[in-house]
Amino acid sequence: MLPEVRRKRVRAIVALLSVLTVIAMVAFMTLGAKGSWSFILSFRGAKLAALVLVAFSIAVSTVLFQTIMENRIVTPSIMGFDALYVLLQTVLVFAIGAGRLSAMDPFLLFLIEAGMLMLFSNLLYRWILAGAARSPHLLMLVGIVFGILFRSLSSFLQRILDPSEFLILQDRMFASFNAVDTSLLGIAGVVVAIVTVIILRMLPVFDVVALGRNHATALGVDHNRTIMFTLALISVLIAVSTALVGPVTFFGLLVANLAYLILPTSRHAVVLPVATLIAVVTLVGGQVILERVFAFDTALSIIIEFVGGLVFILLVVRGAAR
Amino acid sequence: MIAVEKITKTYGSSVVVDGVSITLPKGGVTSIIGPNGAGKSTLLSMVGRFLSADSGTITVGGLDVTKTPSDELAKRLAVLRQDNHLAVRLTVRDLVSFGRYPHSKGRYTVEDERHVNEAIAMLGLSGLADRFLDELSGGQRQRAFVAMVICQDTEYVLLDEPLNNLDIKHAVEIMRLVQQAARRLNKTMVVVLHDINMASTFSDVIVAMKNGQIVASGSPAEIIQPDLLSQIYETEIKVVPVGSRLVAIY
16 A cells, blocks of 8 residues: 555544544533533543543553554453452452551552552563463463453452442442542543653554564564563553453453554554544443433443454454464 | 674573584675574574573674664664564565664654665565555565665674575575675675575575584585585585586485
């Protein structure tokens, strides 16, 4: 494809998605509004901000994860990252009690959780990926097993937890796109802003890393260090999205692969914003349609997971897992 | 000059490269030949800092490959390895442009663009520059990767079996290009080859390896000898002079 044609097509895609994003946001803020505008705008505004942060975190973390894994069907959540986040929450409630946990500074708590996630991703990388076993199938299998382990441990601990503590925990964990935890918005916003600045500076490095270890090394990129650092960024983003709405498995896979599908280029400077826009349109737009048009309440995550799961199966069948 | 000193690499109990010491001259084409499992690619990988050696030192143009920052080395040394599967979808031009990364770090200048276009033209890919790599034949793809390495414009170039997947025409073209880069641009080209006759025709120096050691090194006339080759490949090989060249028959 000629460079000019590609540039035009990228511009058209970005323009179209931007328009859709604005429409979705405006609809989200205004449709079906009854009563005081100042209340509606601040209430819905906080929710919208949370959805946008979640969309960004999931889209960017998935694309970057697939870049460093050189594989377009693994995602951080398939590898058990957010199951670990839930386990961390459970262990925290179990160890120090929900009451004291609630009294803790949410910022400090978030930092601890994000830090633990980083530690885990680091270990995971050292144990599995740095060794000779670079097979994506083994990798996914290990990830899925880790995920099951984390989930089973969580549910075991939840079973022996005091019922009232469990209620509080459930409230923290099973947030959905509907019941966003807006108390963490400020921290999440700051964290996402910092991560964005770092990512912007690293865009060309990601393009090189996507070529794989050999080519990246030959072109002078310290592959191991870049991957470790990127995994840390991904951990932070997962912590943000899981803290705000709880674990989502297939959403990242869906938006990342849609972005690859419609874009004629693999440059991260294009893929990351487009994947983010698709994620925002899907989340915000989906929420509007479900809440306002069909008047359903809890189904968006189910529908997204359903479609995402179908895409996952399709990708496996089509052999994208090579 | 590439200086390899007492390099050893073992995987478990098997010694892949066994205390190899050799100095490759600056400029010219050096071919490394030898049977499968001789340690050619492993040696090349260690020179290209993909693998770390268990012991010994390697310097390229005076720079220790394990101590020099990787991005500095990338301006002096370009390496193409055998397995070139890509997870991303790129056009030929995208791929070749990556050769400029060590110099421009992603901010491409007019100068970089010129290098890219030259490399594409040199490998005869001008008509294919805007095609995606997965739309090309194996040989065309191989040439695109060679173009990327040429585009990196380094004094030292290491190619691990660059003739894989290439038909005779394109194999000869690549070897001519390697020779030209050495003669005209005064680059140091090191090539791992399976085809002894290609090595015989296009090299200034041939290094023969077997069982992780260097068996012999010297000019093609010194290495393309029936006894030596028969011993290295454990196959009866005859050598016939054709014009000014030596041709091995097996």
